[in-house]
Amino acid sequence: MGKYKNPSLTTDIFIFDAKRNFILIKRKNEPYKDYWALPGGFVDYGECVEDAAIREALEETSIHVKLEKLVGVYSDPSRDPRGHTVSIVYSAKGNMEEMNAADDACDINIFTKKDLKKINLAFDHENIINDCLNSIQK
Template sequence: MGKYRNPSLTTDIFIFDDDLNFILIKRKNEPYKDYWALPGGFVDYGECVEDAAIREALEETSINVELKELVGVYSDPSRDPRGHTVSITYTARGNMKKMNAADDACDIGLFKQEDLEKINLAFDHAKIIKDCLKSIIM
């Protein structure tokens, strides 16, 4: 039997408030070191994606979130220079006053859609953020 290669599974979390402000973290590590990104990360073996999203949000932002909606699945094989990753993305709510950069984040900030043109975004997060904003405005 041949050896199979499978993509890695990740999750991204779009944490937002009533004014459509949303949280981005500045990445501490490569790839895209010092670029802004959605909180997120790899799903551990034996972990459901929803639990991974909640865990990653807490690890990177110090916020306990409640997932609101599944936004989409992003699977372009070239979306991550480390290799083929598939990201499952959720919108979420939480107490944004508790936000604090931790784990793989060296900084954290609140942004609006118009801020995106002024910052460097990692991966395909510009598209993901656009899709998230579209899903919560509808």
């Protein structure tokens, strides 16, 4: 029997505060090395997506987060140059004062929507960030 090609499953986390500021990490590795991105990564086999989101947030930002809500699922086959990945995106809250770049992140910072035009963003994260900001509007 032949092998089937399946997309990889990832999760991204939009960590924000009451002023709609949000955290991005600078990627340590290719693809998009030195580009800014939402914290996130691959879901491990046997792991719930929600647990993966919480784990990835902690690994890359050092922040213990509480997931707020599911923002969306992003599945364009060309969104990741490594191959077809599907990302499940959550908004989350956590103590942003605890932020510290770790794991696959070489830097971390707090941004506003206005900052997006001044930075290089990885993958389709500008679209995802805009969807996240729209989902938390008051």
